[in-house]
Amino acid sequence: MQDSxxxxxxxxxxxxxxxxxxxxxxxxxxxxxxxNGNAAYIDFAPDRGTKLNKWRTGVLEGSANNPISLxxxxxxxxxxxxxxxxxxxxxxxxxFGAQGYVEQDIRTAPGTTYTLSFWLGYDMFSxxxxxxxxxxxxxxxxxxxxxxxxxxxxxxxxxxxxxNINNEPGWKQHTLKFKAESDVTTxxxxxxxxxxxxxxxxxxxxxxxxxxxxxxxxxxxxxxxPGGDVTLRRGGSPxxxxxxxxxxxxxxxxxxxxxTLPGGRGLHxxxxxxxxxxxxxxxxxxxxxxxxLSEDGQTLTFDKVDLGLAGKGTTSTLWLPVSADGNATxxxxxxxxxxxxxxxxxxxxxxxx
Numbered sequence: 001m002q003d004s005x006x007x008x009x010x011x012x013x014x015x016x017x018x019x020x021x022x023x024x025x026x027x028x029x030x031x032x033x034x035x036n037g038n039a040a041y042i043d044f045a046p047d048r049g050t051k052l053n054k055w056r057t058g059v060l061e062g063s064a065n066n067p068i069s070l071x072x073x074x075x076x077x078x079x080x081x082x083x084x085x086x087x088x089x090x091x092x093x094x095x096f097g098a099q100g101y102v103e104q105d106i107r108t109a110p111g112t113t114y115t116l117s118f119w120l121g122y123d124m125f126s127x128x129x130x131x132x133x134x135x136x137x138x139x140x141x142x143x144x145x146x147x148x149x150x151x152x153x154x155x156x157x158x159x160x161x162x163x164n165i166n167n168e169p170g171w172k173q174h175t176l177k178f179k180a181e182s183d184v185t186t187x188x189x190x191x192x193x194x195x196x197x198x199x200x201x202x203x204x205x206x207x208x209x210x211x212x213x214x215x216x217x218x219x220x221x222x223x224x225x226p227g228g229d230v231t232l233r234r235g236g237s238p239x240x241x242x243x244x245x246x247x248x249x250x251x252x253x254x255x256x257x258x259x260t261l262p263g264g265r266g267l268h269x270x271x272x273x274x275x276x277x278x279x280x281x282x283x284x285x286x287x288x289x290x291x292x293l294s295e296d297g298q299t300l301t302f303d304k305v306d307l308g309l310a311g312k313g314t315t316s317t318l319w320l321p322v323s324a325d326g327n328a329t330x331x332x333x334x335x336x337x338x339x340x341x342x343x344x345x346x347x348x349x350x351x352x353x
Contacts, residue, residue, distance in 0.1 A: 094207020220340025281308025
């Protein structure tokens with residue numbers, strides 16, 4: 001029993017796609033530890049000062065005092081999904097008599113499609129063993145609080161061992177696709193064990209186990225190719241490297257555009273503080289978009305960029321100003337453009353003395 005502890009790891013701020021803390025590594029526990037065979041677990045209760053730092057927790061039905069539980073490895077028999085970090089946490093969505101859930105807000109672009117994935121397993125807690133364990137995953141418009149998409153999944157029956165622990169949760173990865181309607185989308189994973197069994201919405205001590213939650217932007221129907229060559233003189237005037245974008249589908253919604261400098265080459269974006277990306281559309285119109293520079297100065301992000309593609313086979317051209325400092329490395333290099341889940345090199349940049 002530990003009365004006061006805060007446990008995190010060096011990787012607890014790592015992100016997989018758009019989700020923060022996908023493996024439930026970032027949590028706090030000031031009281032309430034217990035041990036259960038091969039799994040160490042904590043009940044998340046408001047009066048115990050326990051919380052997941054990157055996720056909100058709550059209940060759809062049942063006791064609000066224990067919305068979820070968190071399992072962590074204690075012995076080698078604790079089974080995690082393939083490629084999970086060794087210190088990954090597993091959320092039991094039934095916190096001792098509750099139909100609990102975890103949820104998180106993510107940044108999204110309206111009209112863009114995303115894929116939410118997660119690992120679902122049978123409840124590992126001792127004493128469980130009813131016929132069905134299930135979870136529901138939902139994508140919710142954060143502005144209107146209306147569901148965009150949802151789906152229920154049943155976990156395969158666990159492999160209960162002699163110690164009465166489900167050492168084999170039977171992990172299976174599931175996905176849900178959704179099209180964002182607002183700048184922020186709430187993703188929610190809730191226990192669905194009660195409804196799956198045709199009973200009330202919470203069922204004793206048994207609930208679904210989840211981990212490894214990810215949301216990624218689906219690739220836009222486009223292809224990228226480098227723009228025309230650009231020459232930069234060290235300490236001289238800026239040039240305008242870019243890419244040509246070609247539509248491979250009939251409709252391309254506005255996209256997030258990320259542009260990254262080559263590391264260690266002495267190149268810099270120009271235009272502080274109002275960095276600008278220029279888009280020459282397929283209809284001959286020229287538009288500009290303001291960008292946000294990353295803390296390390298290496299990447300510019302432009303949101304809601306209308307590529308102006310009028311249908312399959314049409315093209316647009318994107319560029320932005322870049323300069324070479326007096327100590328820039330001579331030779332050829334390029335920027336990296338990432339648009340709608342696709343990456344490509346910019347114009348070849350030839351740096352001279």
